[in-house]
Amino acid sequence: MHVGIVGAGLVARGYFAFLTQRGMTPEMWSPSGKSAQLVPADAPLTVSGAIEGSFNLAYCTSANELAQNDIIILALPANGHRMVLDVIIPCLEARHTLIMSGHLSFAALYLSKKLAEREVQIPIVVWSTTALTAKSPHVATELRIGALRSNVDMAVIPAEGGEQAKDLCVALFGDRFTLQDDLLTIALSNLNPQSHLAIALCNLTRIEKGELWHQNTNMTDKVGNFLEALDGERLAIAKAFGKQMRSQLENFCLASGLKPKSTSDLYQMQVARGTDPIGPKDITTRYVLEDVPFGLVPTLYLARLAGVDAPLHQAGAAILAACYKRDFKQDNNLLDVLAINDIATLKRLVRDGFKRD
Incomplete structure (x- = not known):
């Protein structure tokens, strides 16, 4: 093939x-x-x-x-x-x-x-x-x-x-x-944008200084709490669209076979298994420059379309935009071209795609 x-x-x-x-x-x-x-x-x-x-x-x-x-x-x-x-x-x-x-x-x-x-x-x-x-x-x-x-x-x-x-x-x-x-x-x-938001935002100075740091080790209880709250917003958006999604923790359990009590607990179990990748060491990391404009911006678009509040996603994207002095919404060169402004149209297009006129 x-x-x-x-x-x-x-x-x-x-x-x-x-x-x-x-x-x-x-x-x-x-x-x-x-x-x-x-x-x-x-x-x-x-x-x-x-x-x-x-x-x-x-x-x-x-x-x-x-x-x-x-x-x-x-x-x-x-x-x-x-x-x-x-x-x-x-x-x-x-x-x-x-x-x-x-x-x-x-x-x-x-x-x-x-x-x-x-x-x-x-x-x-x-x-x-x-x-x-x-x-x-x-x-x-x-x-x-x-x-x-x-x-x-x-x-x-x-x-x-x-x-x-x-x-x-x-x-x-x-x-x-x-x-x-x-x-x-x-x-x-897609769980990467919210995960990378929590990781990048809570370890930004490490990334900016180019430090050698381990990603899973630094998924502490407080960072885990933040990630679980972000995931709650994602699930609320999905529910508004009639979707019943697995939580991030449920996905991790399904993939790993582990039974942690919390998101932080799961990451520490991975550390114990020897899985502890090095975190980003460059401020141009895709965790921000890719996942904010092409991950968080679309999530916030779906939240607005469904009338669901997503204050943590919104604040996280805004804080990173302020840190980088960058309009991440303008970096997204796909959404505005689609010009989809109502749920009914979106639901039809995600199944059937665009048809010729």
Whole structure:
């Protein structure tokens, strides 16, 4: 099976290794070319952790070459989605399936809208998170896969193609996907923005000073309380849309098999198991520059649409905006294009997508 991967960063390289081990023929496209220069095709990538082996990466040189693959996976930060989608949309045809790995900010609806303008419809698959975690511990030619996620929630536009889309995801990455009813459920299932808000806000000086600090160790009782309160706001927003979602703690328990008493307790159990990743050491961390505009801003959009108060999300985003002297709402280049201003329209579009006029 031939698969094109948009992006050449850590997760994209992890996907390349994983798919290669499963007998696929993947190739990556680095839109800027920078990531491809770090690990050129003639420099083997050494992978350790949940995946082991040495891999020679393969690259596409253009969007047109990427589109020779019927399956395309987006594996790059959300702040690059608009730019990349605008480049590949003219190359997409009805034969394609596009998977958004770690969907944020209704990027799938942006793609659906632009394809409808071309009178093209394809299955657009969205995941609540990435299928694996990856870090480069020493040099770019080394990659450590920390985990292959046991469960990834997914949906597809149009929703009627759900089972076929799930079968494709399983064929690619194994039996780790739970099919949900629509894109809105996926949007409300993404826990990274609220988690990263709590982590970044409560450890901002560590990040700014470039300190070496451990993320799970510093999920103290008080930070855990903050995270649980943020999660309560997410659940309230979901309920207003008629969605019954698992809490963050329930999700963690399901994935880990642990039975903690609190969010902080769970993180300390992970520390005891030897899982304690290094926290961000650069103020340009994606925990802020990606997750605030493309995670928290859409959450607040849903809260306003549903008439639900989300004071902690709102205050957290505002505090970080003040710290960074930055208008994160303006950084989001997807939501305003969609111009969806009522719940009925949103509910229809997250299932069926945009149709040609």
